[in-house]
Amino acid sequence: MLKHGETAMGLFSSDEPKDDAIALLTEDHRKVQALFKQFESLKESEGKRDDKAALVQQICTELTLHALVEEEIFYPAVRKAIDDDDLMDEADVEHTSAKALIIELMTGRPGDDHYDAKITVLGEYINHHVKEEEGEMFPKARKEVDTAALGKKLAARKAQLMEEMAREGDGAKQRRAPAPRATSGTARDRRA
Numbered sequence: 319m320l321k322h323g324e325t326a327m328g329l330f331s332s333d334e335p336k337d338d339a340i341a342l343l344t345e346d347h348r349k350v351q352a353l354f355k356q357f358e359s360l361k362e363s364e365g366k367r368d369d370k371a372a373l374v375q376q377i378c379t380e381l382t383l384h385a386l387v388e389e390e391i392f393y394p395a396v397r398k399a400i401d402d403d404d405l406m407d408e409a410d411v412e413h414t415s416a417k418a419l420i421i422e423l424m425t426g427r428p429g430d431d432h433y434d435a436k437i438t439v440l441g442e443y444i445n446h447h448v449k450e451e452e453g454e455m456f457p458k459a460r461k462e463v464d465t466a467a468l469g470k471k472l473a474a475r476k477a478q479l480m481e482e483m484a485r486e487g488d489g490a491k492q493r494r495a496p497a498p499r500a501t502s503g504t505a506r507d508r509r510a
Contacts, residue, residue, distance in 0.1 A: 339468035367428035399462035
């Protein structure tokens with residue numbers, strides 16, 4: 319049985335401030351997982367292509383914002399603090415794989431070959447990634463880094479990225495996600 323404020327993963331307690339890095343990232347995880355469930359329902363009901371496209375746009379935007387703040391702020395702090403390069407390298411590779419699918423989805427449209435399969439596979443990647451972050455990385459980070467200070471940085475950067483997106487959209491009804499950055503090698507390789 320879950321305790322008050324605890325998720326199925328058992329990692330988010332009601333004692334954590336809402337602006338704590340782990341709380342913010344976990345909230346992002348839940349939001350995107352809910353969006354993937356909406357897509358599955360829409361896919362099963364053979365929803366309209368415009369509805370699918372809008373939902374996939376929202377999923378890709380949320381994932382892109384999340385990945386950017388993790389890669390720029392959270393991962394470097396955690397990598398420096400914990401002694402687990404394998405875990406951090408795997409997270410980098412998972413991000414790279416997800417970004418490749420995001421790019422394909424952002425340039426595609428419902429009805430294209432494998433469109434629904436790509437969003438399904440992206441959801442599976444994300445679920446696996448979330449399980450590892452919440453089950454392995456977050457507990458280590460909680461012990462070794464100031465997650466409250468990181469949370470403030472994450473929230474500020476995410477707000478900045480959202481403002482940039484709004485300016486780029488110039489009042490457009492549907493916002494375009496910042497393009498995921500193609501990366502060659504892991505963060506550790508780029509630092510070397």
